[in-house]
Amino acid sequence: MNVQRFTAATSREALAKARQAFGEGTLILSNRPTANGVEVVATAEDSLATLESAVSAAGSRSGNTPQRQPQAQPSYREVASKVEEDAEQLAMSTLSFQDYVRERMLRRRAEAAQVQKPAPTAMPAPMPVSAEPVQAERPRPTLTQRIAMDIEAQPQRPSTQRKAQATPQAPAVNKIVMDELHAMKELIEDRFNTLTWLGQAKQNPIQSNMMLKMIRAGYSPTLSRAILERLPEEMDASESVRWVMDVLERNLRTDADLPSLHEEGGVFALIGATGVGKTTTAAKLAGLCARTYGPGSVGLITLDTYRIGAHEQLRAYGKMLGVVAHLAHDKAALQDLLGLLSNKKMVLIDTTGIAPRDPRKRELLELLDLPEIKRLLVLNAGGHGDTLDEAVGCFKGTSSQQVILSKTDEAVKLGPAIDACIRHQLLLRGTTTGQRVPEDWEPAVAAKLVRSSMRSTGVSAYDPKTSDLGFFFSQPANTTAHKGRMDA
Incomplete structure (x- = not known):
């Protein structure tokens, strides 16, 4: 093996001399400072390869561990260990040799450890080493905790640190999971009850036909099922129709036992959505009061400053009845007018038509927030059931609505309006049937309204068939829509 020493003032010059001697395949064996500068021990890459092949051939011929050369083997180990130190201290650029020495040293250490290790036995698979400190063993999680961990792990597997941070929030997660499980349980029970009820309804043709008749009349599946679940089984078709109509009449609240609005008197504000007929209804009530107690017993006020011609329309109605219509722009003007008209039998306030989702609705309700004002919600009898529900919910007051x-003369089906009045426990004070003032006003008669709603209107594209009843009850019933007690 051709090994030479090169001495120079700096390590750069010594490395240059070594490369001149051995070429590009120069291997640096050592590098140390001396009194004269830097001493570098180097050899050629071919010499080291020749040495390795000779040692391997000798070992294969002898069949045992090859004999050590007098000076090559010890010097190689010493040089290898020294190169590690020199590489760390001087940061030499001989990366190829450093990698080679590290690889051989690691291989030899592994072989030595394998020889010293006892015979292998069945051992469990090693657990992954965690970078966190060892903690005390935690109790086994419950079923709810395992479900919560599975739900959290579905979108993205959290790291160990993230799990440790989420541990204090376990009670909140458990509560959410329990709420979800209870909701799922209620949903499953409701679906099974619905399927059971539908099976019974199919076996009972009278109950099935009555359900179909009520839904075709515009009544909601929630109210229809609440009534027909109490239908006696021994009734025939005609008796079941009378029984259902009787239940609807008893649950529709009207002012049959109370004085009519113009006889009761007081301050009434008519509220509702745009185009439901508030101004015409106010004129009809004013006409009834003026015809009974005289024109001087009625006061008219309008708050509608948005709609063009609103004040002129009410003024025209008032002029026809001999009543003056006043305009109030704000709450102070309204209070002044109420004080001026305090001696009147009936004061009617016509308000601006506001959509339920209009932000101006709050301003209107605050303007009418006076103790002497009673609110009358005007609903279009021909409106859709969802539209009526939204209007009732948005204009609902603290007292009985x-x-x-x-x-009602324009409504094809009165079922949705009667259904909304029953489910929301509204007090029906009257109905309007046309544009004539005040002739087209009728008191609220429950029997007449229910009979009109149950009349057959002919074939409609929106009428369901018997086979479609399952679709109406495929969703869970809205149990919060009917908070009152059903009088069956």
Whole structure:
């Protein structure tokens, strides 16, 4: 093996001399400072390869561990260990040799450890080493905790640190999971009850036909099922129709036992959505009061400053009845007018038509927030059930809500309006049937309204068939829609 020493003032010059001697395949064996500068021990890469092949051939011929050369083997180990130190101290650029020496040293250490290790036995698979400190063993998680961990792990597997941070929030997660499980349990029970009820309804043709008749009349599946679940089984078709109509009549609240609005008197504000007929209804009530107690017993106020011609329309109605219509722009003007008209038998306030989702609705309700004002909600009898529900919910007051059904002559089906009044426990004070003032006003008669709603209107594209009843009850019933007690 050709090994030479090169001495120079700096390590750069010594490395240059070594490369001049051995070429590009120069291997640096050592590098140390001396009194004269830097001493570098180097050899050629071919010499080291020749040495390795000779040692391997000798070992294969002898069949045992090859004999050590007098000086090559010890010097190689010493040089290898020294190169590690020199590489760390001087940061030499001979990366190829350093990698080679590291590889051989690691291989030899592994072989030595394998020889010293006892015979292998069945051992469990090693657990992954965690970078966190060892903690005390935690109790086994419950079923709810395992479900919570599975739900959290579904979108993305959290790291160990993230799990440790989420541990204090376990009670909140458990509560959410328990709420979800209870909701799922209620949903499953409701679905099974619905399927059971539908099976019984199919076996009972009278109950099935009555359900179909009520839904075709515009009643909601929630109210229809609540009534027909109490239908006696021994009734025939005609008796079941009378029984259902009787239940609807008893649950529809009207002012049959109370004085009519113009006889009761007081301050009434008519509220509702745009186009439901508030101004015409106010004129009809004013006409009834003026015809009974004289024109001087009625006061008219309008708050509608948005709609063009609103004040002129009410003023025209008032002029026809001999009553002056006043305009109030704000709450102070309204209070002044109420004080001026305090001696009147009946004061009617016509308000601006506001959609339930209009932000101006709050301003209107605050303007009418006076103790002497009673609110009358005007509902279009021909409106859709969802539209009526939204209007009732948005204009609902703290006291018992009083309503007037307008345009009953234009309604194809009265079922949705009667259904909304029953489910929301509204007090029906009257109905309007046309544009004539005040002739087209009718008191609220439950029997008449229910009979009109149950009349057959002919074939409609929106009427379901018997086979479609399952679709109406495929969703869970809205149990919060009917909070009152059903009088069956």
